[in-house]
């Protein structure tokens with residue numbers, strides 16, 4: 220059997236995981252499709268061996284930009300495959316009972332479970348980002364408010380309405396620091412850190428209150 224020295228098990232596994240056919244791999248490494256298939260058999264790599272998550276993560280670049288308005292968030296994880304016209308990553312999947320899902324939503328499901336009827340929104344304002352720590356749950360209404368506020372179309376409530384004990388800069392800060400289910404930056408930790416009632420903080424994070432603050 221003719222060997223192709225470039226085609227190590229690890230490299231072949233990665234090319235197959237990227238969805239390349241035997242013929243495409245053969246072109247890539249400069250050998251015949253037959254050699255590729257022999258190698259595949261030798262290493263026991265089938266075309267359906269990969270889990271949904273393995274196939275998902277191969278399309279993610281974890282070395283994206285750090286959001287300028289909140290450096291504490293760290294780097295964005297950029298979805299490198301198909302995107303919609305707004306820049307949201309799209310995943311084609313039979314696994315979620317839908318034909319196509321937003322990559323940010325799939326990332327949330329992988330890390331935290333089903334968000335139900337809530338929408339997965341971005342703290343980093345980068346629609347192609349799927350870093351779970353940059354995502355938060357909100358309603359469609361929050362999303363619309365978020366958009367309209369980013370366009371400076373509305374600003375009605377907040378620290379100038381006379382009944383707030385927190386201000387807009389605190390709201391921005393605490394949303395920026397919040398990381399879902401984190402022991403150091405989760406709800407409980409931030410409640411302790413800022414000595415604020417749990418329910419109050421939860422509503423700020425989920426944008427039930429202060430939804431006009433972007």
Ligand SMILES: [Zn+2]
Nearest residue numbers: 295343348353
């Ligand atoms: Zn991000």
